[in-house]
Amino acid sequence: MPALSLNVLSSSSTSPCRNTSRPIALIGFQQQGNLGLGYLASVLRQHGYRVFLFDFEEKPETILESVTARQPLIIGYSLIFQFYIHRFADLMRYLREHGVSSHFTVGGHFPSLSYQRTLELMPNADSVVRFEGEATLLELADRLSLGLEWHNIEGIAYRQQDQLIATPLRPLISDLDQLPYPVREYEGIQVLGQTIMPILASRGCARTCSFCSIHMFYRTAPGKVVRTRKPAEVVREMRALHEEHGVKIFLFQDDDFPLFGPVWHRWTREFLSELQRSGLPGRAIWKINCRADAVDPELFLEMRDAGLYLVYMGLESGTEEGLKTLHKQITVEQNIAAVDALKKLGILFEFGFMLFDPSSTFESVRQNIAFLRRIVGDGSAAAGFCKMLPYDGTPIKDELQRTGRLIGDVCHPDYDFLDPQLNAFYTALLNVVDVTGWIHGYSALSPQINSAWHEVAVLEHLLPALGGMDEYRAKLQNLTQASNELLFRVVEDTLDAFTGLRTDLWSSALIRKHCAQFSEELLRERDAFILRHQAKLLQAIQQPPVLEPAFA
Ligand code: B12
Ligand code: SF4
Known part of the structure; x- marks a missing residue:
């Protein structure tokens, strides 16, 4: 048996290292496409294995029927969400x-980060594959397929009698371009007939936010934490997806798109020139995730002109104390400057925001609402917020545990605030806001409003100009503004009630009524606009794409 290193990824499928007669099944959350499973599947297939992918939401009976018929060598479970x-x-x-x-x-x-708890809570699991799984899963499959010893391979954990064993960690993949393109076997989501696909330009994040498991995931295994693909390779994959599958909307799922500092600036500029050469701008648009301190107006102008239409930023807090607790290493001013720059450039934005964190006080909640009003009080995006949750493997969870504040369980990790009255306030707020489906869940009001904005961006970038667009935009902005303002008022009035400034509380029935009114209005306006232009839109959607000749 030859020593298996990352080079294993390029060895041939007819290698005597394996017996590929039995397939491998992979199960995971497939909504919006699971790139992790996609990469694992593509590497296994490249080496001759047949791979079946299952959506975790499928009925257990369906999965059972299929695996009973196929007798897979391995069933791999992708647990990317702790809960x-x-x-x-x-x-x-x-x-x-x-x-x-x-x-x-x-x-x-x-x-990967909590293999002990995983093996305890999943008594039927034979092993855990820790951190990036491509090479480890392939080696596990190879060993098992030949009936060879597998307990000594790098990057796994398993149970031995009453002991939990973890083998030395396998280094992260140094060259991401070595990997084949991920398998994408799921219904692509569409917006107005335009197909959306997730894609990665890099893996890892160089920052160290205290609440985030991403940097811990990429920092624990040996190797370079952030690895970028070659810009030309990323564009080649985009082009292939566009030509072969008609993909027009690319969602870069990179934790932090390579933008920050001179090296990544160069990376992005090279990416932009490759994109321009590919002929994709004007035919396809793309979204990125990044930090607010990476929003450089000059660079983003070029990005916008090359198809950047949406930026997701984890703003997380509107107070310096909150940003410090979350170890964001950014200022409130930088957060605001990024939002202002995107608005000025006409790039749509969405954001993550933690109204509550372990350092929260009544005053910080008030300041956070003032911050939200400052950035989206104009109706430029729907407001949303959550409470920071202490996920396993994060520094903040360890700190809460150390100070005796950690409560809840693995699926609902939680903590109490230092001021017990704030706990009562949080519960009261949850009762009126969360339950009514304002913020969370795909059918809640704020995500619905953001979907409508997303649709506007798609209309403006990918479909023929439609009459009345400015009026529709203005209506959408008014509605977003009104909905945001009501949400802010509910939080502020509840704060006032808890700080003795008023006696009455909002009732969930009343909020539900407002929420339903906003939803109905949104649907009415949106449907009326789309229906008005139905014929033109259908004609544009049904037209076959005209492509430029391939790369120069
Ligand atoms: C894209 C994404 C989504 C997408 C879709 C995800 C999907 N279907 O795959 C959407 C938008 C739906 C989403 C939603 C949410 N997300 Co999300 N998401 C991501 C993101 C940014 C990228 C995932 C990805 O593609 N990674 C790239 C691939 C290549 O890496 P990977 O998935 O980790 O897989 C590798 C290894 O983990 C390993 N591996 C993974 N599975 C398996 C299985 C086997 C058998 C083996 C051997 C190896 C292996 O090998 C893979 C290849 O190297 C991650 C961050 C991240 N970096 O992972 C957050 C992340 C997974 N999301 C997170 C969260 C919290 C959420 C939400 C709760 C957000 C919210 N508040 O609503 C929701 C939950 C949705 C739900 N299920 O109800 C957290 C999870 C935290 C945790 N520890 O539980 C993450 C880690 C972000 C974070 N800041 O911490 N998310
Ligand atoms: S929250 Fe974002 S910036 Fe912070 S460590 Fe995680 S991925 Fe990086």
Whole structure:
């Protein structure tokens, strides 16, 4: 058996290192496309294995029927969201109880960082694949397929009698361009007939926010934390997706798109010139995730002209104290400057925001609402917020545990605020706001408003100009503004009630009524506008794309 290193990724599929007669099944959350599973599948296929992908939301009976018929060598479970651990454990138990004897392995953030808890909570798992899984899963498959010893391969954890063993970590993949393109076997989401696909230009994040498991994931394994692909390779993949699958909207899922500092500036400029050469600008648009301190107006102007239409930023807090607690290493002023710059450039933005964090006080909540009003009080995007949750493997969770503040369980990790009255306020707010479906969940009001804005961006960038667009935009902006303002008022009035400035509380029935009114108005305006232009839109959507000749 030759020593297996990352070079394993380029070895041939007819290698005597493996017996590919039994397939491999991979199960995960497939909504919007699971790139992790896609990469694992493509590497396995490149080496001759047949791979079946299952959406975790499929009925257990359907998965059982399929795996019983196919007898996979391994069933790999992608646990990228910690709070699904019990559901995955239940699925494993169900399959075992029905006689499935395949090797069960699990990967993702939580299993990588907390392999002990994973093995305890998933008694039917045979192994955990820790951190980037491509090479480790392939080696595991190769060993198992030949009936060879697998307990000594790098980057796994397993149970041995009553002990939990973790082998030395496997280094991160140094050259991401070595990987084949990810398998994308799921219904592509569409907006007005335009197909959307996720894609990656890099992996890892150089920052160290205290609440985030991403940098811990990429920092724990040896190797370079952030790896970028070659710009030309990224564009080649975009072009292939566009030509072969008609993809017109690319969602870069990079944790932090390579923008910050001179080296990544150069990377982005090279990416932009490759994009221009490819002929994609004007035919396809793209979205990125980045930090506010990476928003450089000059560079973003060029990015916009090359198809950047949406920027997601984790703004997280509107107070210096909150940003410090979250170790964002950014200022409130920088957050505001980034939002202002994007508005000026006409680039749509969305943001993550934690109204509550472990340092929260009544005053910080008030300041956070003032910050939200400052950035989206004009109706430029829907307001949204959450409470920071202490995920496993994050510095803030360890700190809360150390100070005795950690409560909840693995699926609902939580903490109490230092001021007990703030706990009562938070519960009261949840009762009126969350339950009514204003902020969370795909059908809640704020995500619906953002979807409408997304649709506007798609109309403006990819479809023929439509009459009345300015009026529709103005209506949408008024509605967003009114909905945001009501949300802010509810929070502020509840704050006032808890700080003795008023006696009455908003009732959830009244909020639900307002929320329903906003939703109805949104739907009415949106449908009226789209219906008015239906014929023109249908004609444009049904037209086959005209492509430029391939790369110069
Ligand atoms: C894209 C994305 C989404 C997408 C879709 C995800 C999907 N279907 O895959 C959407 C927008 C739907 C989404 C939603 C949410 N997300 Co999200 N998301 C991401 C993001 C930015 C990228 C995922 C990705 O493509 N990574 C790239 C691939 C290549 O890496 P990977 O998935 O980690 O896979 C590798 C390894 O983990 C390992 N591996 C993974 N699975 C398996 C399985 C096996 C068998 C093996 C061997 C190995 C293995 O090998 C893979 C290849 O190297 C991640 C951040 C991140 N860097 O992962 C957050 C992340 C996963 N999301 C997160 C969260 C919190 C959420 C939300 C709760 C946000 C919210 N407040 O609503 C929701 C939850 C949705 C739900 N299920 O209800 C957290 C999860 C935290 C945690 N520890 O649980 C993350 C880590 C972000 C963070 N800041 O911490 N998300
Ligand atoms: S929150 Fe964003 S910037 Fe901070 S470490 Fe995580 S991915 Fe990086």
